[in-house]
Amino acid sequence: DVKVTQSSRYLVKRTGEKVFLECVQDMDHENMFWYRQDPGLGLRLIYFSYDVKMKEKGDIPEGYSVSREKKERFSLILESASTNQTSMYLCASSFLSHNEQFFGPGTRLTVL
Amino acid sequence: QKEVEQDPGPLSVPEGAIVSLNCTYSNSAFQYFMWYRQYSRKGPELLMYTYSSGNKEDGRFTAQVDKSSKYISLFIRDSQPSDSATYLCAMSPGRKAAGNKLTFGGGTRVLVKP
Numbered sequence: 001d002v003k004v005t006q007s008s009r010y011l012v013k014r015t016g017e018k019v020f021l022e023c024v025q026d027m028d029h030e031n032m033f034w035y036r037q038d039p040g041l042g043l044r045l046i047y048f049s050y051d052v053k054m055k056e057k058g059d060i061p062e063g064y065s066v067s068r069e070k071k072e073r074f075s076l077i078l079e080s081a082s083t084n085q086t087s088m089y090l091c092a093s094s095f096l097s098h099n100e101q102f103f104g105p106g107t108r109l110t111v112l
Numbered sequence: 113q114k115e116v117e118q119d120p121g122p123l124s125v126p127e128g129a130i131v132s133l134n135c136t137y138s139n140s141a142f143q144y145f146m147w148y149r150q151y152s153r154k155g156p157e158l159l160m161y162t163y164s165s166g167n168k169e170d171g172r173f174t175a176q177v178d179k180s181s182k183y184i185s186l187f188i189r190d191s192q193p194s195d196s197a198t199y200l201c202a203m204s205p206g207r208k209a210a211g212n213k214l215t216f217g218g219g220t221r222v223l224v225k226p
Contacts, residue, residue: 004155031212042218043156043200058213090155099144099204099212103155 003027004104006091012110019078021107023091030096032074034058034066036087037106043090049074050096081111115139118201118217127226131188135201135217138182142203142215145177147186150198150219159199160186191224198222 007022023032033048035058045058047066055066063085067075074093078085088108092101118135125131133147144163148156160175162168162184168175176185184203188195201217 043216045213048213094212097207097212099207099214100146100158100161101214102158105155
């Protein structure tokens with residue numbers, strides 16, 4: 001079974017704080033993705049990576065950065081959290097040229 | 113207009129009924145189609161994966177793709193209360209060398225009442 005884990009299920013941070021969301025997968029997938037999910041807006045791609053140290057912007061990268069130092073781990077960083085970044089954050093992974101993505105359980109982030 | 117349209121619901125059905133879900137899309141380049149199930153406060157789980165047009169069956173689930181109409185469907189037979197969830201369609205134009213991105217519908221919430 002594909003296993004994608006995320007560091008926290010629920011997180012509460014204050015405006016201006018630096019926030020790290022961690023994602024780990026155990027299936028040796030090359031691709032890893034970060035999405036946010038909001039009511040009425042659906043799933044939106046923030047960043048993805050297809051190799052260690054490689055990253056590409058998704059549809060809404062503003063206010064976010066990412067880090068991929070190891071194949072199994074992909075981190076999403078909010079440099080200075082803002083209230084409009086309150087959302088459900090989902091990590092996913094897939095094999096290099098495959099379409100099927102496997103998701104983690106999500107982190108519900110609240111920024112006060 | 114969104115690239116992938118999906119009725120948000122909720123779609124309420126009695127236990128045992130057939131659940132019928134669908135998505136329409138505008139990008140004729142889409143060739144790979146997926147259905148995900150998402151329970152409340154959980155991550156999406158891959159249910160069905162199809163390529164190009166045609167039908168695919170897996171247990172109580174049947175996925176249909178009609179590329180000429182740019183329309184995909186998911187049918188759930190003998191629905192159970194445990195099928196109550198949000199169902200997301202997703203699609204992709206094809207297999208790139210790396211980093212195939214998916215375009216998602218907004219999801220349809222389904223309630224199966226005992």
